[in-house]
Amino acid sequence: MSIDDAAVRDWMRAFASEVEAHRAELIRQDSAIGDGDHGANMDRGMKKAVQRLDGLGDGDIGATLKAMGMALVSSVGGAAGPLYGTFFMQMGAKAAGAGELDLAGWTEAVEAGVQGVQARGKAEPGDKTMLDALLPATDALRQAADDGADLGEALRRAATAAQEGMEATIPLVARKGRASYLGERSAGHQDPGATSSHLLLKAAADALGAQDS
């Protein structure tokens, strides 16, 4: 019951497909409270990142994640580029040299990535950002590991927690990013960063959890 480098690549491709499928929704959400570029930027970045997979050596999860991070940082722009780029680079640093990760190792790597996002964006829970999806997901992963759940179950719980966190951003007033210029008027809209982060966790559950069970 573990995740290897091929599975991580499947996860990246699944995330890219989710972003492409939800591109218009992300643009619509971002237009409501931001500047409307999140869907196009993430789609462009993930396509570039997935292209880069072909030229990469096999086997090292850390190296694959780092390469994904670098690709996103150099192609997404906006705030999402540094944030998602940092997520994958920090996750990759934690998984450096690993050929496979069990649930505990996966959880540690995801936590390192989320901490990287927090350090880069300096957001707090409840600021109406991607962290509002990522933090509940890491809590769920940690809890599932403590409960002795299997990997597939843990990934599904993380995706569900991310979805709940994403939906819980709707009534929040944004305190970070361009949406914060709106103040109270940002309430009533779902945060597009939380939406794309939910897609990231959903892709993990679909690509890795299904494979596992």
Added chain:
Amino acid sequence: MKKLINAADEVVRDALEGMALAHSDRVRVNLDPAYIVRADAPVQGKVGIVSGGGSGHEPMHGGFVGRGMLDAACPGEIFTSPTPDQMAEATKAVDGGAGVLHIVKNYTGDVMNFEMASDLARGEGSEVASVVINDDVAVEDSLYTAGRRGVGLTVIAEKICGAAAEERRSLDEVADICRRVNDQGRSMGMALTAPTTPASGQPSFELGGDEIEIGIGIHGEPGRYREAMRPAHDVVERLTTPVVEDLPFEAGDNVLAFVNGMGGTPLVELYVVYRDLHRFLEQRGINVTRNLIGSYITSLEMAGCSITLLRLDDELTRLWDAPADTIAYRVCG
């Protein structure tokens, strides 16, 4: 959507190729990653000045590359921050051994990407300082927002810092001057119409035919309030009062008054605005000792204007008057 483009996702690249063809006497254009540098970069012993941001605000920043202003500019996609690899390579290209100053507009993406770029450039041995410009008084500056946006004052900071660098001032000194400009300057803008990005094809907000938005940003971000169209002198009062009260600018101050067009407003209207701004300031005993009028930091085809005031001292005045030879801004000397 009607635009003079070939394809929505090739606008920035096509425009950069146009700039390369048009201005090879002054600048060199690198396409991948995208940046524009002075043709004679790096200038040995001079602090390099680098700025950048989303495209769609032309002539800022690429138009200000040249002697006496920027050493390099990094264009992002339309209204999207450029990426750290662009900024880091541009930094390397202009580092003449005296360090490099990054002038960053205060937007979440720009700030994060420039932070990562500083880390990369320092890792390669460049000395880097960063100053964040946040002059837009329309935005509440508090712990609960991303803070004030960087707008019109950026143009002035680039001119003044470029002049200080030409005088071979140290990186610390040029960064201090940049912070002083940011401390002493304030801006506010308004829109008559909305901009349309090529990627979305739709106006970024809806504004009725007889409505204006006061306090708008340069990416179609919402302003403070909407109201009915009114005479220019009323608009000037609505923009300038918060600007003057915020610093505050006081009787006896000498100021640089900058009336900026947002892209879709003709110069004749900007001079109407300047006349009313000059009167407004004169009535308060504020002396307009320098001015700038034109479309220098734009928001695609948005119609409207912004007003920036900078309190001048002798040094800032001298640096403002110093020669500059860029694509879009020139001072003979």
